[in-house]
Amino acid sequence: MPDAPHSGGGGPDNLRGMINTYPSSEDAEVAIAAVRAGAEVVRNSYGQRLARIDKGAGDFATTADLEAERAILDVIRSTRPHDAVLGEEGGQQGSLDSSRQWLVDPLCGTLNYAVGTMLVAVNVALRGGPAAVADPFSGEVFFTDGVSARVRQDGKDTPLTPTAATRLVDVNLDPPFPNAPAFKATDLLGHPTFIARFRPRVLSTTLALAWVAAGRRAAYVTDGADLSDSVHFAAGIALCRAAGCVVTGVNGAPIGDGGLGVVAAADADTHELLMSMIRPEG
Template structure:
């Protein structure tokens, strides 16, 4: 079955990998899982490890010469490989271990195709690097259309807070201008980025450094860019090596409002 992916394009490889990981995550949900402590309150479960193995099986069969950076397995393949896949097999591990289904499986080719799978809805959000679509169980893919209509903004509250005390995402929740215009949500998984691309969220805000090459964020960023979202750091600058965090908004008006609030708190 895996060999059938060998002639498919990168988007189909990303979709197949994300689905393979999602199948593992869904199957192992609710089981008693072994945990590996990563320190600072972070951990991986056996579901994270097994899902990553399933994703890597797909990528290796389809693109044997590509390198892979996996959250659990680290760097694999040639260090000088031109093409590198970024794999987050279970984004939202704490949610998952607590019996919460708000999780995602992220697979991205650096500067290329990407897919984000929701193991429990069956949706796979993906991009070929040009357009962004969602695939359900049926044969037809639908274009992703960002929209600020919900006014729901996901704010990542997880530490560390590298921009504190100048900026902390949590401070937005107490800003009168924020609560006047938006409704906060805390999903604690980068599935929220796919939801911005799909019009289910108006925006997403997180602190941090350069997230463009992060296994957690690369797929969601690629999706949002292809869908036409506004994607910058918390300072309004393009994300990259000198970047700080991430602000993704459905449109320029929403992005501008959020930037004015963030600058007002900084």
């Protein structure tokens, strides 16, 4: 991908203007290249004895997380050297007030990965713009340029088409649960309407959001705070929105505008039905 176009002058204001002129299609290709680089590390490290880095509260990273993030950052730095990055493992790099920030989750599903379960995702999103999610083991890359959403595999791009036909709903059961007691995922799973209409799944990675966009899941539900700028969720939310899914918080508010957690549904009817169980008083 080319560097930012050059123009006269060299002051900071001019530089800021320069780095905002990338076409969204080029940023999408950066996101794709970045997740592919991370996915290669994750795939090649699978099954090895990996050192664990304790992060507290039962959470940890592995050396694969760290190396995958480094591979992703190498792509971003080489193609977008002036952009800021927020990485799950490395934290903030670059200016906090940058108009362009990449959100990087190098291995979503570390607990799955560490015990030999091939259900993980590599997530990269430009805040408010293009994003990509890689499945390291299927070779699929789900991506959006901010307008449309597609999946790339074996050099072919196919549009993502959400559908609720599977009736499978992924529900994140990992703590914390900041919206309890108003919303508890376990209550949703036991709701008579949920039992009658859907079948629960627990993927334990935000690959499930990509699957909603692709029509492999009817919906995805997770508790949480405002997840719009989360390294874990931003890419999946962007995919679902671009694919035409209905995405709000568990409180019904738009993500990024008061929405807490995520309810991403393939269509309006599925979203409405889930919300009737999540917020029956609404």
